[in-house]
Structure formats: C-alpha cells, structure tokens
Amino acid sequence: MSSHVLRTLVVDSSLVFRKIISDLLLEIEGVELAGQAPNGKIALNKILDLRPDLVILEMNLQDMSGLEVLRQIREFKCDCRVIVLSGASPNMSLLTMKALSAGAFEFVLKPAAETIEDTKQLLKSEFKLAVQALIESLRIHRSMDIAGTSGSSGLAKKAAVDNIPAGVSVDHSRHSASDKRVDLIVIGISTGGPPALAEVFSAIREPLRVPVVIVQHIPQFFSEALATSIRERSGLWVEEARDGMLLEPGHVYLAPGGGHLKIVRGSNAGSHVLRLTHDKPENNCRPSIDYLLRSVAANFSGRVGLFIMTGMGTDGLAGARLIRSAGGYIVAQDAQSCVVYGMPRAVVEAELADEVLSLGAIASAIQRLSRQAS
CATH class of the missing domain: 3.40.50.2300 (Response regulator)
Known part of the structure; x- marks a missing residue:
C-alpha cells in the first residue's frame, strides 16, 4: 500500500x-x-x-x-x-x-x-x-x-506503540483492587466499533451484574441491526434503547442512531430510566458520548466504569473528566488494537485513564468490574 x-x-x-x-x-x-x-x-x-x-x-x-x-x-x-x-x-x-x-x-x-x-x-x-x-x-x-523497526529503546518503542506521548502517565495505582467496584458500565466507541463490540461481547462468558450502556456513533436505522448482531454473537441481553426503559443489571443497551441517549432518576429510589432526545449534535455526533456521560454524572447515584474505545475525534473526553471527578474508573483502548486511535488517545493524553488495554483484554475487564459489583 x-x-x-x-x-x-x-x-x-x-x-x-x-x-x-x-x-x-x-x-x-x-x-x-x-x-x-x-x-x-x-x-x-x-x-x-x-x-x-x-x-x-x-x-x-x-x-x-x-x-x-x-x-x-x-x-x-x-x-x-x-x-x-x-x-x-x-x-x-x-x-x-x-x-x-x-x-x-x-x-x-x-x-x-x-x-x-x-x-x-x-x-x-x-x-x-x-x-x-x-x-x-x-x-x-x-x-x-x-517505531517497531527503529533502534529506539524498549520504553520508547512501547510509548510509540501505545501512542502515549512522553510525559503522559497512566495511573494504575489510583484505585485498589477492592475499590474497582462499579454499578454501571458505559462504553463510548466510533469508527471500527461494530466488529470490536461483537468481539468484546462474544468473549464475555458469565452474566453481567451491572447494566451496560453503549454509545456507538452510527446513523439512524443501523443501530437495531447492530444490537441484533451483538446479541446473536454473544447470547447476552443486548437491545436498542427505547425511551422510558428501566436500567437493569445484566442488560446491554445501545443508543439508537440519529438521537441522543441520557439517564435520569426513576420514580423509585435508586432506579434509573433511559430517555431519548433529538437535541442538536455534540462533537458533530448524535448520539454523543459526552451527552450521555453528562447525564450519568448528574443523575446516576452509583459508581461508573467508563470504556473509551476506537474512534476518531474527542467525543467522550469532556464526559470522562466528569466521570473521573465523580470517582469513576476509566479504561482506554490501546493504539495497536484501535482502528482509529483518536478518542482513546484524547483520554490518555489528558491522564484520565486508569488502564490502557488491548481489544482482546476489554471483555475480561468488563467482567472483572461487573463481578465486583455490590
């Protein structure tokens, strides 16, 4: 080429x-x-x-x-x-x-x-x-x-492969093992997302104890097909989110293409409901990851695990800052396994990532965080 x-x-x-x-x-x-x-x-x-x-x-x-x-x-x-x-x-x-x-x-x-x-x-x-x-x-x-074929040092090569600029750190010690419990998992993903999501969820071998909400940048009419594809490959309860759905453990909700998704408090104590809107695009995206995360930070009463995966641009960066301020746990996909290393790179460069993982390691991380749920 x-x-x-x-x-x-x-x-x-x-x-x-x-x-x-x-x-x-x-x-x-x-x-x-x-x-x-x-x-x-x-x-x-x-x-x-x-x-x-x-x-x-x-x-x-x-x-x-x-x-x-x-x-x-x-x-x-x-x-x-x-x-x-x-x-x-x-x-x-x-x-x-x-x-x-x-x-x-x-x-x-x-x-x-x-x-x-x-x-x-x-x-x-x-x-x-x-x-x-x-x-x-x-x-x-x-x-x-x-970088892989140059005479760089081992550390320099690793930094180039991960695309982590010099001076940027990933704090793996920010949380102890017992402090990695989460009550909700949010995934933000864009270019290269459909096959990556299928790979991740087909590798999950046990029931999830927390709800999972996915924002995939995708046009209207295609999100239902994507949810069906992931469900058929994984056997998990994966569905396109609908307005008024109650957030339930073990369910995976995909934001519909062409609209925004947000989380609001439900009528019962501790419950949360999904709402769909047609507000203007954010970061040229609808659905937008930042839009969802802003509502999560404002309305979700538990702890959040955030995964920022392959995609171009910086959607999810502002929301990741809110999740970090609320004490959430943030995972970024590494450069080598991304189709486009844009959104994860923005999170890593802002020093918001607790872990940087390959695509193949993300399923086990989701299971680990879910397994430690209360």
Missing part, C-alpha cells in the same frame, strides 16, 4: 453515484482515483489488476452482493481497505453489519435525495469523514511500524 497516496476504486451500479463519489474523492488531499466499476465481476478483475489501496463498495450491486465482493477481496489477500455504501432498509442494515464483521473499515449511508447536488451535499460530510478516518488510521499504524 502506498504510504502517501490512497489509490481508490469506486464500485457502484449507478453511474450517477460513481460520479458523485469520484468527485468527492478528488476533493480529499492524499487520495487518487484509480478507477471505477459498475458491478462485482468487473470490480474483482480491476482489484486484481490495479491493486488499489481503498475500495468504495456499494452493498447492493446488480450481479452479486457487496458482502460477496468483500469476501473475495479477502480471499485474494489484497492489501486494500473497504468502505461500504449502504441503503437504510432493514435487510441492507444487517448486510452492512456482516460486512463490517468481515473486515470492512467503515460504512456510509447512501442518502435519498431528489437531485444530484442534494445527494452530494447529504453524502459529503459523512463520506469525507470516513475516508479521513482511514487516512489517519493508516498514518498512526505506519508510525507504530516505524
């Missing part, structure tokens, strides 16, 4: 969409249009011939599904990333979740608009964000590769 220019193949059955996507790609620095394909068969031939760094792949191609194209790309062992374009139907949502589990980097919702210009404007922000997240992810992983 080129270290500087992202050579990109656009695969879509619509000539209009191929034109729109190609035009948007040309507006992004560091991206080069390598070619286009109208169907899966031509796409696979061009992938073998052109060896692109990135494939923009429509999920609903005329001759085969985008998922089948993605699986064949993996069989080719082609070193390219894939961003999928998907419609908003329930079937396409489930197919998109499967594509993410099969290795797609990210997905973007194909908007329905009356004119080409309206379609381009509706698509522009989310599409560019997905491509820029990939560029940032590749930049970080290149820096880790360089």
Whole structure:
C-alpha cells in the first residue's frame, strides 16, 4: 500500500453515484482515483489488476452482493481497505453489519435525495469523514511500524506503540483492587466499533451484574441491526434503547442512531430510566458520548466504569473528566488494537485513564468490574 497516496476504486451500479463519489474523492488531499466499476465481476478483475489501496463498495450491486465482493477481496489477500455504501432498509442494515464483521473499515449511508447536488451535499460530510478516518488510521499504524523497526529503546518503542506521548502517565495505582467496584458500565466507541463490540461481547462468558450502556456513533436505522448482531454473537441481553426503559443489571443497551441517549432518576429510589432526545449534535455526533456521560454524572447515584474505545475525534473526553471527578474508573483502548486511535488517545493524553488495554483484554475487564459489583 502506498504510504502517501490512497489509490481508490469506486464500485457502484449507478453511474450517477460513481460520479458523485469520484468527485468527492478528488476533493480529499492524499487520495487518487484509480478507477471505477459498475458491478462485482468487473470490480474483482480491476482489484486484481490495479491493486488499489481503498475500495468504495456499494452493498447492493446488480450481479452479486457487496458482502460477496468483500469476501473475495479477502480471499485474494489484497492489501486494500473497504468502505461500504449502504441503503437504510432493514435487510441492507444487517448486510452492512456482516460486512463490517468481515473486515470492512467503515460504512456510509447512501442518502435519498431528489437531485444530484442534494445527494452530494447529504453524502459529503459523512463520506469525507470516513475516508479521513482511514487516512489517519493508516498514518498512526505506519508510525507504530516505524517505531517497531527503529533502534529506539524498549520504553520508547512501547510509548510509540501505545501512542502515549512522553510525559503522559497512566495511573494504575489510583484505585485498589477492592475499590474497582462499579454499578454501571458505559462504553463510548466510533469508527471500527461494530466488529470490536461483537468481539468484546462474544468473549464475555458469565452474566453481567451491572447494566451496560453503549454509545456507538452510527446513523439512524443501523443501530437495531447492530444490537441484533451483538446479541446473536454473544447470547447476552443486548437491545436498542427505547425511551422510558428501566436500567437493569445484566442488560446491554445501545443508543439508537440519529438521537441522543441520557439517564435520569426513576420514580423509585435508586432506579434509573433511559430517555431519548433529538437535541442538536455534540462533537458533530448524535448520539454523543459526552451527552450521555453528562447525564450519568448528574443523575446516576452509583459508581461508573467508563470504556473509551476506537474512534476518531474527542467525543467522550469532556464526559470522562466528569466521570473521573465523580470517582469513576476509566479504561482506554490501546493504539495497536484501535482502528482509529483518536478518542482513546484524547483520554490518555489528558491522564484520565486508569488502564490502557488491548481489544482482546476489554471483555475480561468488563467482567472483572461487573463481578465486583455490590
């Protein structure tokens, strides 16, 4: 893969969409249009011939599904990333979740608009964000590769791999083992989240003694499919949050795409209720992690364990400060296992993390904190 220019193949059955996507790609620095394909068969031939760094792949191609194209790309062992374009139907949502589990980097919702210009404007922000997240992810992983092959000292290499800047500390002694009890677990996650969540929850082997609330940056219509995917892979009680739901131990609640989620006090002593709102986006996100954490800090009467996982940007940082002030326990995912090391890095650099863990270690940390619940 080129270290500087992202050579990109656009695969879509619509000539209009191929034109729109190609035009948007040309507006992004560091991206080069390598070619286009109208169907899966031509796409696979061009992938073998052109060896692109990135494939923009429509999920609903005329001759085969985008998922089948993605699986064949993996069989080719082609070193390219894939961003999928998907419609908003329930079937396409489930197919998109499967594509993410099969290795797609990210997905973007194909908007329905009356004119080409309206379609381009509706698509522009989310599409560019997905491509820029990939560029940032590749930049970080290149820096880790360089650190791993340089003559740096062991400590310097570890700091580079974890992407923990010099002088930034992670306080593993802030809490004693007996003080790690929590009454609620909150997970904030973005780019790379669906497959990461599926991996984490499928590795949990015992009932959880506390409620878990997840904010995954995701468009409307896709969160229900994500909750279904995690539930089927894990066997846990995972569901899309609905307004008025009572927060219960052992249940996992996923914030619906396109809206905010908050926690308020219930009518019974010690009870808490989930509320959905359509307040304006925060950090360009709805749902927003900070939005949820602000309500948790204000209304939740117990102790909170916060996990900030893979994702671009800094959503969750302001909320993590509130959780820290309230005596919560904070875990950040490490750079090496993140698809994009943005949100966890912000928490680590602010010296708010009690632990920095790989993706493979997060399930056991969730179980450990849940196991110590009162």
